[in-house]
Amino acid sequence: EAGVAQSPRYKIIEKRQSVAFWCNPISGHATLYWYQQILGQGPKLLIQFQNNGVVDDSQLPKDRFSAERLKGVDSTLKIQPAKLEDSAVYLCASSPPGRNQETQYFGPGTRLLVL
Amino acid sequence: SQQGEEDPQALSIQEGENATMNCSYKTSINNLQWYRQNSGRGLVHLILIRSNEREKHSGRLRVTLDTSKKSSSLLITASRAADTASYFCATPERGSNYKLTFGKGTLLTVNP
Numbered sequence: 391e392a393g394v395a396q397s398p399r400y401k402i403i404e405k406r407q408s409v410a411f412w413c414n415p416i417s418g419h420a421t422l423y424w425y426q427q428i429l430g431q432g433p434k435l436l437i438q439f440q441n442n443g444v445v446d447d448s449q450l451p452k453d454r455f456s457a458e459r460l461k462g463v464d465s466t467l468k469i470q471p472a473k474l475e476d477s478a479v480y481l482c483a484s485s486p487p488g489r490n491q492e493t494q495y496f497g498p499g500t501r502l503l504v505l
Numbered sequence: 506s507q508q509g510e511e512d513p514q515a516l517s518i519q520e521g522e523n524a525t526m527n528c529s530y531k532t533s534i535n536n537l538q539w540y541r542q543n544s545g546r547g548l549v550h551l552i553l554i555r556s557n558e559r560e561k562h563s564g565r566l567r568v569t570l571d572t573s574k575k576s577s578s579l580l581i582t583a584s585r586a587a588d589t590a591s592y593f594c595a596t597p598e599r600g601s602n603y604k605l606t607f608g609k610g611t612l613l614t615v616n617p
Contacts, residue, residue, distance in 0.1 A: 394547070421603065432593050432607030433548065446604055481547055491603055492536060496547035 392416065394497035396482050402503045408470040411500045414463070415484030421445075421491060424457055424467050425481040427499070433481055439465060472504045509537070509594040509608035517614040524581045526611040528594030529574075537570055537577050538595045538605070548593065551579075584615045 395414040403409050415422050420441050425433035436455065438445040442462040450457070454473070459465040469476055479501050483494040509530045518524050528537070536555045540548040554561045554570045554577065561568045567580040581588055591610040598604045 430609065432595075432609050434607070435604060438604065446601075483548075485603065492553060492597070493538070493550050494548075494605065495550065496540075498547045 394482055394484055394495055396480075396497035396500055398500055399498065400501050400503075402505065403472055404505050405474055406471040408468065409472055409502065410466050410468045411480050411482075411502075413465045413467070413482030413497060415465075415482070416486075416495055418486065419484035419495070420462070420487050421485045422459060422465050423483040423485075423494060424465070425483065427479045427481055429478070436467070469502075472502075474504050477502055477504045509596045509606065511592065511594055511608045511611040513611060514609070515612045515614070517616065518584055520584060520586055520615055520617050522584055522615075524584050524588070524613055524615070526579045526592050526613070528577045528579070528608060530577075530594075530596050531575065532599055533572075534596045536597065537568075539566075539568060539577075539579050540593045540595060540607075542591045542593065542610070544590070551592075581613075584613075586615050586617045589613060589615045 397412050422439045424436045426436050427433040436450045437447040437457045439459045442459050457467045479499040481496055481499045483496045485491045485494045509528045512527045538553045539551040542548045552563050552568050554568050565582045570577045591612050593607045593610045595605040595607045
């Protein structure tokens with residue numbers, strides 16, 4: 391079974407530029423999560439999708455961050471414009487339906503550096 | 506806000522020794538999970554323990570949960586160099602089984 395795919399793996403941009411990350415969850419996983427992990431910290435949930443609907447985006451800085459999952463499969467996370475403090479690893483995770491939904495499967499992450 | 510906090514922040518041991526990491530949390534939970542993160546990689550789910558369980562085993566891993574003290578421990582026995590990683594506990598937020606809050610993690614270094 392293929393794992394959660396993310397691209398790109400690394401991205402370097404200058405502040406005020408835009409950037410987009412892509413995630414393809416494990417096949418059949420209805421729930422998809424985007425996390426931000428700053429160096430030395432644990433992951434912080436940005437947004438949670440159930441199929442193509444948003445379940446929770448309470449910690450998403452909506453003035454600059456946006457995310458979509460139009461067809462209920464893959465997802466994109468965008469930052470526009472980026473700030474220095476957005477430098478972090480962006481992790482995508484998915485979870486299966488049913489009683490095993492509590493377990494999340496993570497992708498390798500996209501490491502973003504904002505200069 | 507951070508729900509779970511791991512202790513210690515860093516731990517260095519020799520191969521073959523046991524490693525114990527602790528996690529404390531603040532509010533009542535339905536379950537607690539442990540994840541591992543190798544350098545520069547995504548997180549890997551290790552084990553989930555439910556609030557009605559006191560102890561759970563998976564291979565060389567042993568997890569305990571004390572709901573009265575709001576704490577959990579992860580024991581790795583007979584450690585290997587490949588166990589070098591950061592270990593995070595994760596707890597669901599109140600009212601949700603699926604919105605996880607992670608601690609800052611324990612960085613474990615196993616020296617060959």
